[in-house]
Amino acid sequence: MCSWTGPWWGVPAVSDRAIRAGKHDRAIRAGEPDRVIRAGERLADEVEVFLVEARSVSAELQRDRVDRAEESRSWGMGIRVIRGGCIGASSTSDPGAWERCLQAAVDSARLATPQEWKGLPGPGPVAGEAPCFDPAVVPSPEAAGGILGRMLEGVAAHPDARVTSGSATLSRATLTLSNSHGLERTMERTECGCSLETICGQSTGSEFDQSPFRDIDPVKVGEQAGFLAVHSAGGEAVADGRYPVILSPVAVAQLLGYIVVPALSGRNVHAGRSRLAPLLSTRCMDPALDLRDDPFARGLGATAWDAEGVPSRRIDFVREGMLLAFAYDLKTAYRYGKETTASAVRGGFGGSPSIGVHTLVLDGKRSDITRDRALYVHDVVGAHTANPMSGDFSVECQNPAWMEDGILREPVRKAMIAGNFFDALADLGGIGPDSRMVGNAILPSLRLKNLQVIGA
Amino acid sequence: MALAGIRSFDIRRVRAASTHVDIDNGVVESAGTSFSDSSVIRVLGPVGWGVVSLDHFDPASAKDRDAVLKRGLALARITEREVNLAPAPSGLLPVPPLSEDPRTVPLEEKTVLLSAIAAAARVEGVASTRAQYTERAELVSFLDSSGHEATYEVVRSGFSVLAVASRNGVVQMARESRHSLTGLNLRHQEALGREAGERAVALLAAPVPKGGRMRAVLDPELAGVFAHEAVGHASEGDLVLEGSSVLQGKVGEQIGAETLTIVDDPTLPEFGFEPVDAEGVLPSRTEIISRGRVAAYLHNRETMAALGNGVPGHARAMEGDAPIVRMSNTFIENGDASRDEILEECGEGILLIGSRGGQVDPGRGVFQFNAEYGYRVEKGSATTLVRDVSLSGEILATLHDIILLAKDRAMHQGYCGKGGQTVPVSDGSPHVLLDRAVVGGAGSE
DSSP, rough: OOOOOOOTTOOOOSOOOOOOSOOOOSSSTTTTTTHHHHHTTSSSSEEEEEEEEEEEEEEEEEETEEEEEEEEEEEEEEEEEEEEEEEEEEESSGGGGGHHHHHHHHHHHSSSSOOOOOOOOOOOSSSOSOOOOTTOOOOHHHHHHHHHHHHHHHHTTOOTTTEEEEEEEEEEEEEEETTSSSEEEEEEEEEEEEEEEEEEETEEEEEEEEESSOOHHHHHHHHHHHHHHHHHTTOBOOEEEEEEEEEEEHHHHHHHHIIIHHHHHHHHTTTTTOOTTTGGGGGOOOOOOOEETTSSSSSSOOSSBBBBSSSOOOEEEETTTEEEEOOOOOHHHHHOOOOOSSSSEEESSSSSSSEEOSEEEEEEEBBBOOOSOOOEEEEEGGGGGGGGGEEEEEEEEEEEEEETTTEEEEBBBBEEEEEEEEEEHHHEEEEEEEEEEEEEEEOOOEEEEEEEEEEO | SSSOOOOEEEEEEEEEEEEEEEEEETEEEEEEEEEEEEEEEEEEEESSSSEEEEEEEOTTTTHHHHHHHHHHHHHHTOSSSSOOOOOOBOOOOOOOOOOGGGGGSOOHHHHHHHHHHHHHHHHHTEEEEEEEEEEEEEEEEEEEEEEEEEEEEEEEEEEEEEEEEEEEEEEEEEEEEEESSSOOOOOOOOOHHHHHHHHHHHHHOOOOOOOEEEEEEHHHHHHHIIIIIIIIIGGGGHHHHHTTTTTTTTTTOSSSTTTOOEEEEETSSTTOHHHHSSSOOOOOOEEEEETTOOOOOOEEEEHHHHHSEEEEEEOOOOTTSSEEOHHHHHHEEOOOHHHHHHHHHOOOOEEESSEEEEETTTTTEEEEEEEEEEEEETTEEEEEEEEEEEEEEEEEEEEEEEEESSSEEEEEEEEETTTTEEEEEEEEEEOOEEEEEEEEEEEEO
């Protein structure tokens, strides 16, 4: 339950699936997609080739011992063609099968409904360098094992917590995007991450850290996972009622990811699937709140160009509560007479690009949100069952506890919280001073005013 | 054995063709086919596992195979916990035949059929529709160091339709989906599209109920998700072995009523069917809860050797990933009541229908899932339509609260995520009556 969406090239978030590929690139090497483009130009107006080569190594704990080490090498190619405003796509992990893949992309375009289309981007400068690569991230079983060892050192601070499982992953990927207008962009990316699960009696704890850099803090992850399990043990029941609630950045990520991010997609806006659609240029969120996509921020989604090769840029979705923008890729922008916001993302090498965010930053006027007593929620179970149209959610809390004067106090045994997330964001109890990288977002804690709490 | 230090190895290769059609508001957004070819090589070294995952790897090449086994052994060197494997029967069940092979139907025709379902969803008041078709043909080949080999092909396909209604700033949605292992299911499904459209519109006026403890009737789909989330996951041998399951140490214990039996059966020709598990083991049915008692865990060979109580054959893997213990077709067995008797016995409470999914923390024993919609139950009858209701609870307490089971079991198809891997499953149940259910809703009445 650590990240709600992966960065756009699909390199694994912690414990998520890596894109797979092999080193058997005899037929096509990275950097040689020209052959595919030349062949494709005979069949279509425009051709785009996306190549991913990745390698990752992970190691896993069962209880407190390493029981498995895994290495994954992957190679994948996605081809997109456009003919008469019809867009087709296919992908393959077999370099020798590129002709079949190209033909499948052309067949796919034949079925698509034609639309207004003004072309793929040509070559051009990008706006800067994105912080997404660290040469110190070298995938090896020893490095992964070392991270596991440091998490175990951290958890030792809480002898009553027992480790149930854990994992550490280091990965490197090279991405190349080329098209028939002469665009050719390449980037190298790295990622490391670790996570640990613990238990104390029937109370569980879970913590993780992830970064494009070798700056994760496994000892702290271990300490925190141990602390959560031990602190939550022996929780008392909470009476049903309405209470202020503080969501940790991890819980905020869950609800933002499933409810708000889809509502910012231009495609959902124009398709009548976004509650935010009629609210552009209105102050529909709390005046203390800013929400932006900052592709140059130090996050897992940092990138200088989007999945279509368009130079990425900062998008201010919400500033001081005012809704200012929605996210567009080329296809949606051309269709509705808008401009792309360089928001195209891919979930791996396969399929077509779609609209997403690179690094979602929730910011704004910070305040001490922990002074007055509130129910603190470390994480939520079941955010994916929220209603993304209305914003209504009812989710179970992980490690709920009362918080007062900045201190985590009595644990609560079980609590379900229910409310409407759009309404809660329109009238916040405050934005905390903290910031944390969660998946491809950088988020603070949030205080929500009276939410329905159902105890047990 | 190819290399000293290797106790055993297996290689599982999946070659797949995935086809999809996406129709958004009547526009064919995308339609096409992609291809993949991934192999996972597991090497059991002197202590634990070394696993290598490669794309486009041909296990027939002895040179390539030796190189990859060597790499697996090198990875296994950092392991510390000794893994042992229980003996298990190998074999291959016949894959159920396809009534109509989806691969023989042109993509153009599938697009037309899907369009008709989407169009049927566009009833008055519906602002947006989206329909998606997915098809995946997998050719799986397995071989291991003891000489077992198996090859099979399975084709899964299905569709979903989403209708979104909106009025005066209120936006509601309804979704229907059907997936199949036994052939194309796109024909004559317009009624499901219409149902989604009409329900989305009806939900615009539906209140959100106030949460709290009450009697709840779960329909077969939601009760199936309950069996899966609340009981199935907690019975998975790897979670039990880690010490993160509330069912640990509970074999033989009465945890529910005598009428309650919960089963996982990969041999059923349902969406979660496996002709052979991902470790080459012949699958068989496991009664997790038998007449209210914990009877067995779901196992792979490793957890079987470590824990006992059950049979191996429940290892599954997503393409490109190493096998882990998974559910397949999970269900609550029929009782003997009728749906009407269940509602009558409920008296005052809530009827929860359909599922938007769920999640569980099996160590803490807490689950949460959301219904698609529901009805208030008043004087033993379903009355007002309600929306955005969920159910949460503690596994052990909730099992004792299942007080009545109907005899109308039905199975529903879905996908289950665990450890970053998604696999096709089915869940099912008859209608069940829960006493003292924790129902979540943000409403005020």
